[in-house]
Amino acid sequence: MEAAGSILKLNNIEVMYHEVILVLKGVSIEVPQGGIVALLGANGAGKSTTLKSISGLLKHEDGEVTDGSIEFMGEKIHHLSAEEIAKRGIFQIIEGRRVFEHLTVEQNLRVGAHLRGGDGSSVKERLEMVYRYFPRLVELRNVLAGFISGGEQQMTVIGRALMAQPKLMLLDEPSMGLAPLLIKEIFDIITKLNREEKIPLLLVEQNVKLALTVAPYAYVLENGRLVMHDTSEKLKENPDIRDFYLGLSDIGERKSFRQVKHYKRRKRWLT
Ligand SMILES: Nc1ncnc2c1ncn2[C@@H]1O[C@H](COP(=O)(O)OP(=O)(O)OP(=O)(O)O)[C@@H](O)[C@H]1O
Numbered sequence: 001m002e003a004a005g006s007i008l009k010l011n012n013i014e015v016m017y018h019e020v021i022l023v024l025k026g027v028s029i030e031v032p033q034g035g036i037v038a039l040l041g042a043n044g045a046g047k048s049t050t051l052k053s054i055s056g057l058l059k060h061e062d063g064e065v066t067d068g069s070i071e072f073m074g075e076k077i078h079h080l081s082a083e084e085i086a087k088r089g090i091f092q093i094i095e096g097r098r099v100f101e102h103l104t105v106e107q108n109l110r111v112g113a114h115l116r117g118g119d120g121s122s123v124k125e126r127l128e129m130v131y132r133y134f135p136r137l138v139e140l141r142n143v144l145a146g147f148i149s150g151g152e153q154q155m156t157v158i159g160r161a162l163m164a165q166p167k168l169m170l171l172d173e174p175s176m177g178l179a180p181l182l183i184k185e186i187f188d189i190i191t192k193l194n195r196e197e198k199i200p201l202l203l204v205e206q207n208v209k210l211a212l213t214v215a216p217y218a219y220v221l222e223n224g225r226l227v228m229h230d231t232s233e234k235l236k237e238n239p240d241i242r243d244f245y246l247g248l249s250d251i252g253e254r255k256s257f258r259q260v261k262h263y264k265r266r267k268r269w270l271t
């Protein structure tokens, strides 16, 4: 991808937890201005760690970027605190939809407006924008967030980030545990947000088919290392991706466990 148009660049980063557990090794990722990039990989591959190293939340878990650098809009940010990184406009939607359960939906949204100055538009204008993207939240505005459904909580959390007028959003498995129709609804909104508000997105998804549909470019992590990155068009045709992540063999059906095991043995990019 062209370097000039990137809003975010991870240059060969290495990440450790507790000064001893090496989790990411030589990870380089770029997110183009206004683009959507997907980060794929199995459980424990290091996807959430990658997002946390960008948002600075890593430091809250005794994690650290020990080598390489992270540049956002041309400035190095990996040494900054999560608060300072949020002020610059990077927001991570963490796994598991953390709403403030004892606040109403609208109070949850208002919290977002205070996370960052933004461009000067009023809280009222920002709320109107969030309700325009998430019309479902209008009728729930006075309901305690602890009582709404998982999908509505996910919308509230994304809406809260939107209230801060983000320059980059990091989404960690927004589809997790949601019904297919809701997943479609949320992803339609996310795509629209990217298109209309020009918010670049780095998307972590276990649902690889969905991720490769939404993001034109994707990276694949395995055991803390990048093993592939390419356009989604190409990745969808890649036999390893088809087999391991999409569950499709070349004849278009799920392989038996024995066949997959055999395939794994000859998989070139597994270290
Ligand atoms: N706070 C932590 N302290 C120590 N090790 C951690 C910590 N958080 C994550 N790890 C380890 O780092 C590795 C990567 O974890 P991470 O959560 O980034 O993976 P992931 O790709 O997001 O997985 P999942 O799909 O399960 O969410 C795992 O081996 C995990 O055990």
Ligand SMILES: [Mg+2]
Binding pocket: 047, 048, 049, 095, 172
């Ligand atoms: Mg994770």
